[in-house]
Amino acid sequence: MTEGKVFPLKEDIKLIIAHPYNLFESVQWDLYQRYLFSNAIQQPFKQVFRELYIPTSDELEQLTRSARYQGHQIQPQKTIALLRGRGWTVSYEEGLQKIFHKEGYLVTMYAMADWYTPSDVEAPTLELVYFHSIKNNQLVPITSIDPVIFSEVMRDIDLVVSVAHVGEVDPEASHSSMQMRGVLARESTSLFGLNNVDVKERHILVKGQLADYSIHLGSGMVSKNDRQLAIIPVHSQHRGKIFLPFVDDDPKSAEIISKMRYLAQDNQIKDPTILAQINA
CATH class of the missing domain: 3.30.457 (Copper Amine Oxidase; Chain A, domain 1)
Known part of the structure; x- marks a missing residue:
């Protein structure tokens, strides 16, 4: 982070909106957070203070699946309402899915649930999360997933666990x-x-x-x-x-x-x- 300095930009240069992962990788994330607070700067959306999700050691060991939210019971209708607004779709056979066409893969969150039933006798329990290739449906290793996409997928599921958790409480797992x-x-x-x-x-x-x-x-x-x-x-x-x-x-x-x-x-x-x- 270089404060107070102006750098001329070339016409063909590409600018991106930095994700917390980019700031984390540059080892400057905390500097940006401190700068916003010390100067009382309010961002138009949660960017520098956005939650970041890095693959855990268990996920790297399992290679193609994530079990970080396995076992959490959720409210089906509230879950669907939350995730549909974030680009997820509901499938009878596969559960909840989100497609990333440009990157060539889709993510599936499995849960034992009938997503179209208004009220269930027992709340569904989250199981595993997988990434599949759109071309051949083969499992994609977590290490091959764009770190920003991985973080946002886990953030979506974490939101479900926090907001649509049975009992309507903020579980410590978030x-x-x-x-x-x-x-x-x-x-x-x-x-x-x-x-x-x-x-x-x-x-x-x-x-x-x-x-x-x-x-x-x-x-x-x-x-x-x-x-x-x-x-x-x-x-x-x-x-x-x-x-x-x-x-x-x-x-x-x-x-x-x-x-x-x-x-x-x-x-x-x-x-x-x-x-x-x-x-x-």
């Missing part, structure tokens, strides 16, 4: 989403001047003046001494008070950052209901 919220939390502590917050892999630890708190980066649930605190999430009309470096609607991240700031300054809390829980 690891990439929690990682990105952790980055947002770390940068926010600098922006707010908070020195009593420690961001871990799955939780934000807040050392307040009244008590110590833990905020889960997936669900946003707050606990004190392993006891859950009922703190009402930030309402939509208050989201603008929390700076997020992208315009995309992300209420869960706004809620988590809002709770972090709120509890880091717990000596200023005036809500008697919350104070009663903290002092219990």
